[in-house]
Amino acid sequence: MSAKQNILAKLRKSLVGTTPLADNFDEALVTEPWSYPPEQRIAQLRKQMEAVHTEIHLSTGDAWPALLARLLHERQLPSLLVSPATPHGKQLAAHWDANAGLPTLKAYDRPVEEWKAELFNDTPASLTGTLGAIASTGSLIVWPTPQEPRLMSLVPPVHFALLKASEVHNNFYEVQQKFAWAAGMPTNALLISGPSKTADIEQVLAYGAHGPKDLVLLILEDQ
Template structure:
């Protein structure tokens, strides 16, 4: 059964449970129009400071670390220095076609593939970043499935300044315009944390232990 017939089977089952048939064509047309003619909602007053300043402040509050890079050309060097400062192996897995421009250097080994269990550090790009909450918006893709974001021990995300938005509502039109049939869209706010067991905070229970964000000017 293909996706279209599966969808129709689910809708038919819902209609039967509601004891009705398909909606009138006029109502369907109105709903379709509403879906494709997005109207922005009211937005709250913005906080003080630039988008970059607000994003850095809020991302730090939720446990991420943020570092600035002068240009995309310097990202490999910034990553290398970050790994060296923590005495980690000078190797990263780059997942996602949006970071094809990242290359290795004399102090950094770059492997481009889908990251998974057992990988120490994964580097990904983002579709957008939300300054109001310090959140990363990362769609799943063939080159970067959900597992690539949650199975490695540590996550480095590269955010370009033009990918910064103030609040979540501004990102939805971007997702609609992309129209890539994303299987999932992940909103990541800080590293994985939980206090479910004896109210003791644990990092890395459901995802990477650390989240480092490189903000490219």
């Protein structure tokens, strides 16, 4: 018997003859104080995220590519990393094809080992989608996929993110219930509330130390 099996066997044996305690979990404790009327969720999310230096813009499902192009131009960013396999990647590519003179679109379509140096040293910005957001904490829910890997939101200095207004949830508990995380947690769910920051060095707050120094959120209002 391995050490692990031995420990588990002792734990199971210690429970013999005992009576399980009733589950007295009160859901209201983690939901009621952190729930908002639907019309206030975006305002609450914006308040929380702007407090930690997130830049937020309101747009629509049709207009956001033009807005993104303008933001790239204003920041003088020469290229943008996108996933061509995603719906928003395809929509962005169509807008780029119809308009000349826009920054270069870089496709994340190959293993990172083939272009690691370029990704880390010559990729100034990226665009990813989100699974939703949490109003109470001001957090984006980013669930990486093979088409849109985790590195897209962690490596480039500027991270642009898309969020549907209808997918702003009240609190973390609500998100766990909706996506049934108790039945199987995703391996790489990320909760992002703002640009990367640290105060480890001399207790001075610095942005961009361990990831993007700028987070730009485009909220797409329902049409």
